[in-house]
Amino acid sequence: xxxxxxxxxxxISPILMASIFVVFIVAMIFVAFFGMNLQSxxxxxFSPYNTMVNNNLKGLLADQKDMxxxxxxxxxxxxxxxxxxxILKAPYKVNRSSxxxxxxxxxxxxxxxxxxxxxxxxxxKSKNHIIPIYQLYADxxxxxxxxLDNGDKQxxxxxxxxxxxxxxxxxxxxxxENENTYYLVGDLNADIxxxxxxxxxxxxxSYYEFGYFSGATLxxxxxALGYKQNRDVKNDIRLDIDYMGRISSITSNTEELKYxxxxxxxxxxxxxxxxxxxxxxxxxxxxxxxxxxDSYTTKAVLPISEYEHLxxxxxxxxxxxxxxxxGEYISYTSDVTGKLLxxxxxxxxxxxxxxxxxxxxxxIEGRKSLYISKDGVIYNLKTTLVD
Numbered sequence: 001x002x003x004x005x006x007x008x009x010x011x012i013s014p015i016l017m018a019s020i021f022v023v024f025i026v027a028m029i030f031v032a033f034f035g036m037n038l039q040s041x042x043x044x045x046f047s048p049y050n051t052m053v054n055n056n057l058k059g060l061l062a063d064q065k066d067m068x069x070x071x072x073x074x075x076x077x078x079x080x081x082x083x084x085x086x087i088l089k090a091p092y093k094v095n096r097s098s099x100x101x102x103x104x105x106x107x108x109x110x111x112x113x114x115x116x117x118x119x120x121x122x123x124x125k126s127k128n129h130i131i132p133i134y135q136l137y138a139d140x141x142x143x144x145x146x147x148l149d150n151g152d153k154q155x156x157x158x159x160x161x162x163x164x165x166x167x168x169x170x171x172x173x174x175x176x177e178n179e180n181t182y183y184l185v186g187d188l189n190a191d192i193x194x195x196x197x198x199x200x201x202x203x204x205x206s207y208y209e210f211g212y213f214s215g216a217t218l219x220x221x222x223x224a225l226g227y228k229q230n231r232d233v234k235n236d237i238r239l240d241i242d243y244m245g246r247i248s249s250i251t252s253n254t255e256e257l258k259y260x261x262x263x264x265x266x267x268x269x270x271x272x273x274x275x276x277x278x279x280x281x282x283x284x285x286x287x288x289x290x291x292x293x294d295s296y297t298t299k300a301v302l303p304i305s306e307y308e309h310l311x312x313x314x315x316x317x318x319x320x321x322x323x324x325x326x327g328e329y330i331s332y333t334s335d336v337t338g339k340l341l342x343x344x345x346x347x348x349x350x351x352x353x354x355x356x357x358x359x360x361x362x363x364i365e366g367r368k369s370l371y372i373s374k375d376g377v378i379y380n381l382k383t384t385l386v387d
Contacts, residue, residue: 042347044312045369050384056211056229057250057327058387060093061290064246067091068287071100075128078104082146082154085129089158095245096207097138099158100285101131101146114145121278125149130285134243134277135181135197135205138163164194165204168265173200179274181205185216186270188261191231195223197277206277208245215257218275222248226257229324234333235358237326242287243277249291250327252359292328297352297360302341304349310378311343317372317379325385330360334372341371341378 071091080086085103090096104127111123111131123131136142139162145155167184175182181197183206193213197206208223214236215226223243226236238257240249263272304311320335332340332354340352345366352360354372362368368385371378 042343042345045343045347046345046367046384047382050369050382052384052386053229053323053325054386055325055327057227060210061247061327064092064290067246071102071130071285074102075104075130080104082148082152085154085156087156087158089160090245092245092247094208094210094241094247095134095243096163096209097134097136097160097205098244099133099136099144100244101129101133101144101156103129105129105148109149112147114147116143117145122281124281124283126284128284132244132282132285133158136160138165138204138207163196163204163207163209165196165198165202167196167198167202167270168268170202170263170265172198172202175272176200176274179276181277182272182274183216183218184263184270184272185213185225186261186263187268188214188271189267189269193231195225208241215254215259215271216273217256217258218273220279224256226254226259227326228331229326230322232333233322233324233331233358235331237329237331237359244285246287247290248288249293250329251292251294252329252357252361253294294361296328296363299350299352299362299364302349302351304343304347307341307349307378311341311349311371311380314371314378314380316382317374321372321381323370323381323383323385328361328363330362330385332358332360334358336372336374338372338374341373343369343371 074086080103082103082105085101088100090098091100108125108127110125111129113121113123133144136158138160140160142158142160143155144158145153147153172182181199183195183197185195186193195208195213195216196204199205212228212231213225214228217224221242222240225239225241227239228236238251238254239247241247258271261269261271263270322333324331334354336354338354340354342350342364344364350364366387370381370383372381
């Protein structure tokens with residue numbers, strides 16, 4: 001008796017496979033064509049060959065907001081004790097040599113703080129403790145000792161990675177009188193300019209880095225920094241940060257900042273200033289909402305339909321126009337007088353005057369493609385600002 005031969009269901013007819021392939025290709029062509037037509041009114045202003053300028057400050061502020069919520073939650077849930085606290089190292093990313101120690105106690109108590117066996121401050125009484133640690137040695141395991149009013153004591157080890165501690169022939173002890181830290185902004189000749197603090201032994205104990213710092217002024221509870229995303233752009237904005245590295249204010253008013261270079265080495269230049277960060281008694285770490293005191297720069301709205309032909313046929317500007325995108329601020333260095341034109345991601349056209357201030361505060365959201373108008377001619381800057 002012969003067995004009837006059965007077809008293997010796993011075998012697919014070549015004709016069927018070819019048909020599926022053709023249908024797939026047709027579908028992809030349709031999707032690509034349909035998508036292109038949906039995007040074309042706006043996409044033509046955002047060439048993939050444009051220089052992309054990212055908004056690093058906006059990203060940092062978003063991370064900061066998330067960390068604020070995390071700290072609030074951790075400080076109130078009662079899960080962490082004096083014996084087993086939670087330690088957040090460099091919570092706001094800017095001060096890389098900082099930490100927060102968070103725990104609760106049953107009774108109100110002050111907390112004495114010692115760093116590497118040296119008493120630095122006392123944190124005021126509380127049950128919910130958020131202990132700020134600002135000056136941890138780079139490239140070291142730091143011993144942080146906390147002592148409660150009842151004498152209970154705990155020591156925690158916080159490891160900080162190495163950072164650039166080269167200050168060549170500068171002798172910090174010669175720069176200090178009654179202060180314990182000498183801060184240097186720079187190297188101002190490099191693409192990255194950080195804020196670093198050194199003790200009398202030339203040991204690096206504070207390291208702040210985020211883009212390019214062009215100037216600084218130190219206050220009791222904050223540092224005012226001149227900030228640029230890119231050093232090649234002349235104009236900067238002011239960031240006020242606390243010693244933990246959290247941003248508290250952003251403004252284009254830079255009048256209080258110190259820009260004068262007063263420390264030189266063979267190849268580098270710095271802005272130097274001596275200061276005591278820790279006071280005899282400090283509060284538990286806290287923060288308020290970021291303040292934004294500046295008004296938005298006045299802009300004009302233009303009918304893009306009337307400018308579409310000029311924008312589409314604009315040639316690349318071959319003069320100088322360098323730009324930074326920092327939060328809500330656009331700063332620029334330009335050799336042209338005229339107007340800055342911005343096409344946003346919704347296809348709307350706006351214009352701002354190009355003036356000596358070199359800084360615009362804008363409320364235009366989303367991606368922005370940049371053009372300039374000079375002597376009645378529109379030029380393409382081949383630049384996209386990316387949120």
